[in-house]
Amino acid sequence: MTATGFEHEALLYAGLDDFVASVSPFVRDGVDAGEAVLVVVPRNRMVALQEELGPVSDAVEWADMLAIGRNPARIIPAWSAFVGRQQAAGRSFRGVGEPAFVGRREPEMLECDRHEALLNLAFGTGPAWKLLCPYDTGALPAAVVEAAFHTHPTMVRGVERSPSDRFPLPGPLHHLAPEPPDGVPVFAFESGDLRAVRRFIAAQASAIGLRPHGIDDLVLAANEIVTNSIRHGGGAGVVRLWGEPDVVVCEVRDPGRVDDPLAGRIVPLAPAEDGRGLWMANHLCDLVQLWSGANGTIVRMHQLR
Amino acid sequence: MTRWPGLVTWAHSHRWLPQEVRRYRPSVALADPATIDCSPGDHVCWVFESDEDLQTAAVAFLDDGLRRGESLLYVGDAADEAELRSQLATLGDVDRLVADGTLRVQMARALYVPAGRSDVTAQVEAYRTMTDEALSSGHTGLRVAADATCLVSDGDQRRRFMAYEIAVDRYIANAPMTAMCAYDHRALGDAAADLACVHRRWRTPDTSCDPRFSLYAVGQRLIITGDIDISNSARLAVALDAAAIATPGTELAIDLTGLSFIDLKGVAVLAEFARALPSDRTLRIDDARGLVTTVANAMRWDDVVALTSSGSPS
Numbered sequence: 001m002t003a004t005g006f007e008h009e010a011l012l013y014a015g016l017d018d019f020v021a022s023v024s025p026f027v028r029d030g031v032d033a034g035e036a037v038l039v040v041v042p043r044n045r046m047v048a049l050q051e052e053l054g055p056v057s058d059a060v061e062w063a064d065m066l067a068i069g070r071n072p073a074r075i076i077p078a079w080s081a082f083v084g085r086q087q088a089a090g091r092s093f094r095g096v097g098e099p100a101f102v103g104r105r106e107p108e109m110l111e112c113d114r115h116e117a118l119l120n121l122a123f124g125t126g127p128a129w130k131l132l133c134p135y136d137t138g139a140l141p142a143a144v145v146e147a148a149f150h151t152h153p154t155m156v157r158g159v160e161r162s163p164s165d166r167f168p169l170p171g172p173l174h175h176l177a178p179e180p181p182d183g184v185p186v187f188a189f190e191s192g193d194l195r196a197v198r199r200f201i202a203a204q205a206s207a208i209g210l211r212p213h214g215i216d217d218l219v220l221a222a223n224e225i226v227t228n229s230i231r232h233g234g235g236a237g238v239v240r241l242w243g244e245p246d247v248v249v250c251e252v253r254d255p256g257r258v259d260d261p262l263a264g265r266i267v268p269l270a271p272a273e274d275g276r277g278l279w280m281a282n283h284l285c286d287l288v289q290l291w292s293g294a295n296g297t298i299v300r301m302h303q304l305r
Numbered sequence: 306m307t308r309w310p311g312l313v314t315w316a317h318s319h320r321w322l323p324q325e326v327r328r329y330r331p332s333v334a335l336a337d338p339a340t341i342d343c344s345p346g347d348h349v350c351w352v353f354e355s356d357e358d359l360q361t362a363a364v365a366f367l368d369d370g371l372r373r374g375e376s377l378l379y380v381g382d383a384a385d386e387a388e389l390r391s392q393l394a395t396l397g398d399v400d401r402l403v404a405d406g407t408l409r410v411q412m413a414r415a416l417y418v419p420a421g422r423s424d425v426t427a428q429v430e431a432y433r434t435m436t437d438e439a440l441s442s443g444h445t446g447l448r449v450a451a452d453a454t455c456l457v458s459d460g461d462q463r464r465r466f467m468a469y470e471i472a473v474d475r476y477i478a479n480a481p482m483t484a485m486c487a488y489d490h491r492a493l494g495d496a497a498a499d500l501a502c503v504h505r506r507w508r509t510p511d512t513s514c515d516p517r518f519s520l521y522a523v524g525q526r527l528i529i530t531g532d533i534d535i536s537n538s539a540r541l542a543v544a545l546d547a548a549a550i551a552t553p554g555t556e557l558a559i560d561l562t563g564l565s566f567i568d569l570k571g572v573a574v575l576a577e578f579a580r581a582l583p584s585d586r587t588l589r590i591d592d593a594r595g596l597v598t599t600v601a602n603a604m605r606w607d608d609v610v611a612l613t614s615s616g617s618p619s
Contacts, residue, residue, distance in 0.1 A: 191535075191536075192536060193512060193515075193517070193536060194534045194535065194536060195517070195532055195534075195566075198532075198566060216599075217599070219566075220566075220568070220599065220600070223534060223566075223568050224568065224569055227534070227535045227568065227569075227570070230535060231535070267605060276569055276604065277569065279603075279604070280569055280600070280603045280604060283602075283603040283604075284599075284603055
């Protein structure tokens with residue numbers, strides 16, 4: 001059967017054995033049809049699937065979701081690169097991607113949900129291909145599984161496929177930003193010398209317990225977001241940092257608005273192009289959250305301690 | 306807060322000459338005129354805000370040279386040389402210093418401003434001759450205080466003069482010469498920062514014309530220290546163009562070991578500079594701290610990553 005358009009399917013499974021039994025036919029069908037297949041799942045899932053597939057796995061491209069998609073905003077660029085390569089080679093292709101793996105923190109799960117919704121936007125008007133997204137119903141929070149119904153037009157259980165009656169989710173893609181904690185220092189910036197804001201970020205991150213390499217990357221990322229605020233976001237804003245379990249969070253707020261929901265997920269082609277700050281933050285930080293609307297823009301960068 | 310590892314890391318990738326070690330220090334602001342302390346090899350910038358400010362700084366700087374037994378040259382803008390001498394009245398018996406050959410004054414308009422790479426060293430050769438003359442007449446070296454504001458009133462003149470500043474810095478670094486270049490903030494405004502950034506040390510009357518980075522020459526190497534971000538990356542582009550004019554040879558080597566910070570735009574400026582070089586010139590970036598490499602990797606600018614070497618600190 002020839003695929004028409006982007007077929008974005010959620011696979012509901014329970015446990016590793018069910019994962020292997022449900023995903024391996026999808027991969028094998030692709031290889032048998034001569035398609036390029038890319039599987040991006042956590043390493044333990046990858047190993048089990050390779051054992052089941054045997055020699056067939058040599059014809060498959062594999063990537064560890066923890067390496068590619070620690071920050072879910074890096075996953076669309078990875079798929080874009082794969083799609084681009086196959087289109088250039090004139091080859092049909094399919095993929096398996098498990099962004100919402102067990103063990104992610106709650107903000108990461110929310111960003112996985114956002115990533116799944118943005119996949120429809122990024123690839124909805126492009127070439128025909130299938131992307132299967134496994135969800136472990138036995139281990140994931142119910143809200144994460146429920147969210148898959150809003151972001152995938154088709155739900156798969158074993159060999160049974162059915163349309164989702166809750167797709168697409170009406171209204172905005174994203175939830176509201178939780179309030180930052182009370183009592184953390186706030187640094188107001190405006191155009192001019194950014195050394196002071198960088199010193200503030202480094203000092204706060206260090207005091208909260210971020211490792212030195214993480215501080216360097218966070219300062220670099222936050223500097224770009226602050227620069228965006230100065231150039232496009234009304235010229236000024238505020239920065240604050242706080243600690244959460246396992247992470248340091250750095251927030252930048254400004255009165256401007258980011259209109260492109262895919263900002264930071266499209267590969268910047270040339271150094272002269274604008275809009276590269278979010279891309280850089282996505283590749284330097286373990287998680288980046290963005291809320292934007294009439295009241296302004298909030299960007300939160302998370303670094304694992 | 307100093308986060309750069311300093312000479313220890315850098316020593317792995319470059320054999321240091323003693324005079325280079327002395328030269329290789331982070332940019333620092335110059336202090337009050339009374340405490341200006343410059344020694345042979347120093348090439349500093351003084352952005353002044355009044356005639357009195359200039360004269361106080363120039364006299365303090367030249368007086369230090371007198372105590373060191375140096376031959377003095379004062380270059381400035383005035384109606385005639387007599388007026389230039391009068392600007393140094395507080396130095397002492399100026400007429401006697403001129404008469405015995407210790408002090409010379411020169412009109413700034415007589416300085417040679419280069420047109421391009423072919424003649425960028427013409428004024429340097431003039432200083433080399435004067436330094437040799439100073440030594441052969443029994444002085445310990447040459448000390449020059451120069452207000453060249455009248456030569457840099459427009460952007461094109463400033464760019465040419467920045468190339469001259471870098472070329473002369475390369476000479477001074479290894480010569481018994483000391484120089485203080487003075488620029489008038491009232492005439493130049495924040496553009497004074499363009500001229501300050503091609504000196505290793507500077508003093509500016511306020512932060513608006515603080516260049517925040519410094520580009521200077523050590524031998525064939527170009528050293529960039531300080532911070533580069535949205536406030537000064539455009540100035541970096543201008544300084545790099547000047548450095549390309551001022552540097553002989555086909556390979557440009559830029560050392561970022563003393564750089565504290567560079568943002569995405571700053572790395573883009575380096576990338577554009579490399580791409581715009583004529584085909585017979587190449588750029589190599591010593592990026593021991595990995596600042597450029599981190600940005601270029603995140604942005605997937607493989608051609609920029611290829612320009613960098615990390616200096617293998619082990």
